[in-house]
Amino acid sequence: MQSKSFHLIETNMCLLAGSTPTKSIKERLPGSRKRLFYNSSIKIFEEYLSIGNLESYSYIVEVATHTAINFQVHNPQTHLLYHIDGRRAVRYGQSQSCEEYLFPPHQGVFLYVPETIINVYFEPGNYHLQGFNLPVDLIELGELAEFGFLTEIIATNKLKPRQYKASIGFIASQHTRRILRDLTIELGSKPLIPKIRILRKIEDLLYLCKDKLLIAGRQLYDPDLIVQQARLLISKRIAESDDLVRIKNIANALNIQPSYLSYLHKERFGIAIMKYRNQELLKKAKVCLRQNNSIKMSTIVCGFKNESSFCNFFKKQTGLTPSSYLLGTTTPEE
Numbered sequence: 001m002q003s004k005s006f007h008l009i010e011t012n013m014c015l016l017a018g019s020t021p022t023k024s025i026k027e028r029l030p031g032s033r034k035r036l037f038y039n040s041s042i043k044i045f046e047e048y049l050s051i052g053n054l055e056s057y058s059y060i061v062e063v064a065t066h067t068a069i070n071f072q073v074h075n076p077q078t079h080l081l082y083h084i085d086g087r088r089a090v091r092y093g094q095s096q097s098c099e100e101y102l103f104p105p106h107q108g109v110f111l112y113v114p115e116t117i118i119n120v121y122f123e124p125g126n127y128h129l130q131g132f133n134l135p136v137d138l139i140e141l142g143e144l145a146e147f148g149f150l151t152e153i154i155a156t157n158k159l160k161p162r163q164y165k166a167s168i169g170f171i172a173s174q175h176t177r178r179i180l181r182d183l184t185i186e187l188g189s190k191p192l193i194p195k196i197r198i199l200r201k202i203e204d205l206l207y208l209c210k211d212k213l214l215i216a217g218r219q220l221y222d223p224d225l226i227v228q229q230a231r232l233l234i235s236k237r238i239a240e241s242d243d244l245v246r247i248k249n250i251a252n253a254l255n256i257q258p259s260y261l262s263y264l265h266k267e268r269f270g271i272a273i274m275k276y277r278n279q280e281l282l283k284k285a286k287v288c289l290r291q292n293n294s295i296k297m298s299t300i301v302c303g304f305k306n307e308s309s310f311c312n313f314f315k316k317q318t319g320l321t322p323s324s325y326l327l328g329t330t331t332p333e334e
Helices: 136-140 148-158 174-189 195-216 223-240 247-253 258-269 273-292 295-301 307-318 322-328
Strands: 006-015 018-021 032-038 042-051 054-063 067-073 077-085 090-094 100-103 107-113 117-122 125-134 165-171
Touching: 006 042, 054 067, 223 247, 223 258, 223 273, 247 258, 247 273, 258 273, 273 295, 273 307, 273 322, 295 307, 295 322, 307 322
Parallel strands: none
Antiparallel strands: 006 018, 006 067, 032 042, 042 054, 054 125, 067 117, 077 107, 077 125, 090 100, 090 117, 107 165
16 A cells, blocks of 8 residues: 555665665555565554545564654655654754754644655664644644644745745653553554544544643643633534443543543533533434434443443433433424
């Protein structure tokens, strides 16, 4: 399978006898690990997965000498990249520019990359880099409307098409590492994982990134913004996922304690955040029941483990069993 966005074209090892280029690597195997190059001085492995227009890639690099890896970028694109493992920073730059950037261990970065050749430099050691080529429609079609700051940065960089620009750098905190670890495990064990689940986890990372930027700029979230973002996440996940939305996961996505989030929501709206979650979930349950006329299907779509749990939830919220609700519903609600 030929990659649509970029591929490794050459590796140069700085040996005593001079640079030794490897062969050009142009093929990728989706959903599998591939050995790109292997000898006593350098080992490069790639894991690549393409789902629609979303690409996930992971590079394991072990080098015994100073090494440069060159990538051909076929079209302008946006990346979310993590330096998961390694004791030394990775240097990277663009062939047409003398400017270089440092990518420290255990940090993440958003990159806008024009059509170019990227040079990545490694000191002797072991490295693990995990990246995602974000689909254009994720940003341009407003799926993540809260992240206009990222769109602005990308738009600014597009005015300088020959410059390679590190858009946003941030520390891979405990929360980001957890999300990335879970996502990497899912990608490795489930090559056909639904795209929406990947995008939802990337959305979590975007929220954490935005949080880091605001803290760095001393623009700490005020309580209203925190609870508004929590409500947005709850409603989006209930609408887009068949998993049961849990408040602790929402709090983790916003990088705050669940108890603090609950306190802020109660102060702002006068009701528990769990009650708001239940209100949104009940809306979905009613729509599912009216559309499918099936308690079993509604149980699955709403994220409950069994019909008994779903029926108990529905009756507690409405005073009616799902069956009674269906019998009393003659026309769709407004």
